[in-house]
């Protein structure tokens with residue numbers, strides 16, 4: 001049997017309502033990054049369908065952080081058979097999500113049964129088993145539980161991490177530190193939770209003024 005080259009990782013944006021949801025594919029694994037708005041199952045399946053996908057094509061799910069527009073359908077996706085990857089540092093944020101939604105939002109509370117909770121340090125080995133070369137790194141700043149998935153191809157899924165030039169005040173140091181980690185990881189292209197993809201921003205000097 002001929003040696004197979006690893007298949008290239010594909011990135012498909014299935015976003016809606018001003019939020020990007022990415023399907024990262026490698027081999028038979030399809031990882032959904034960020035998990036829809038609460039109660040928006042029909043919109044998610046519609047967005048998938050427009051890209052020739054169904055939820056049955058998806059194998060894994062990962063939320064960059066547990067805000068309603070990034071993790072709203074996590075429980076539904078888990079019920080649909082996807083393996084939810086949760087970084088241990090995100091666990092405490094999950095109960096807070098239920099407090100951010102209105103009863104009319106249709107949020108199905110997320111439980112961790114069946115989820116795969118792992119440390120960021122263990123993410124590279126876990127993703128490698130899916131055929132995805134990359135790692136998940138902690139990038140707090142927008143929220144304490146914010147994570148970035150960085151692929152070895154250079155793509156970085158940063159969720160809502162504040163862009164460096166808009167970070168001011170008390171949280172600025174954390175945001176700049178998170179961007180430093182992203183650059184250190186070798187990332188070249190940012191796939192944000194909102195707006196278009198673009199290059200990883202260069203280092204900015206921290207301002208001493210709170211802005």
Ligand SMILES: [Zn+2]
Pocket residue numbers: 065067070142160
């Ligand atoms: Zn957010």
